[in-house]
Amino acid sequence: MSIVKRRRPVLLTAALAGALSLGLTACGSGSGGGDDDTLVVGATAVPAGEVLTYVKDDLAAKAGLKLEIREFTDYVLPNTALQEGSLDANLYQNEPYLDEFNKSTGTDLVPVVKAYLPPMGVYSNKVTDVTKLADGATVAVPNDTTNEGRALKLLASKGVITLKKGAGTDASPADIAANPRHLKFQELEPAQLPRSLDDVAVAVINNNYAQDAGLSPTEDAILLESAKDNPYANLLAVKKGNEDDPRVEKLAKLLASSDVKKFIEDKYKGSVLPVTSG
Structure with a gap:
């Protein structure tokens, strides 16, 4: 990793x-x-x-x-x-x-x-299914503690990665227990994430920055958080x-x-x- x-x-x-x-x-x-x-x-x-x-x-x-x-x-x-x-x-x-x-x-x-x-979402200019990322693909995530943990939990919800038992809201890539696709994680300031889409396989982007960049969470996100128990x-x-x-x-x-x-x-x-x- x-x-x-x-x-x-x-x-x-x-x-x-x-x-x-x-x-x-x-x-x-x-x-x-x-x-x-x-x-x-x-x-x-x-x-x-x-x-x-x-x-x-x-x-x-x-x-x-x-x-x-x-x-x-x-x-x-x-x-x-x-x-x-x-x-x-x-x-x-x-x-x-x-x-x-x-x-x-x-x-x-x-x-x-x-x-x-x-709701936070996963966006991409290159793939349409987050569960089919190529081996070694780069994933951009927010670089502040809470939003990075939130992004990793969203990826884990689809089995893209597995987090260690007990990983909380401050989870980081160091808390990843299994990374079967050998994904690389690039930590960026949240506002920069939409601009990274041409350079990474996927980016996990906060809702406000996605909409600021003209992205529609309901139409453009390839994975979106559920409201249940959020x-x-x-x-x-x-x-x-x-x-x-x-x-x-x-x-x-x-x-x-x-x-x-x-x-x-x-x-x-x-x-x-x-x-x-x-």
């Missing part, structure tokens, strides 16, 4: 430095850098940004909520910005990722409400102590509403799945 060495510590350190430098202009914890009435929420563009834009345009005013959305293109800065106070909340991550982030960085971010499930629903998160902020409570209620559920069903048609109703 060939494994490209993980670069997480370097990437995380650089991202933390960038976020903290941005934080010098923030107005302090809970301020979000906006006025006192506006809830500033960080998000990746798809689907989080689109869901929040729907809430802002169609539901927020009636609920008495002022909402500002700030979009990010990575998975680290929205959490560091939330920790140091230039955001009031964020929406883009699942609970296993949040737990790992807190553990590795010493942050104290907490979940508020689950909003939707963006722990990876994306959630609204805040810094510990801000869970009872009235603005956060209003947004949480809207994200759990039947209006948002219908919006997700109508817009994404299975590419993103609602997990709440109200």
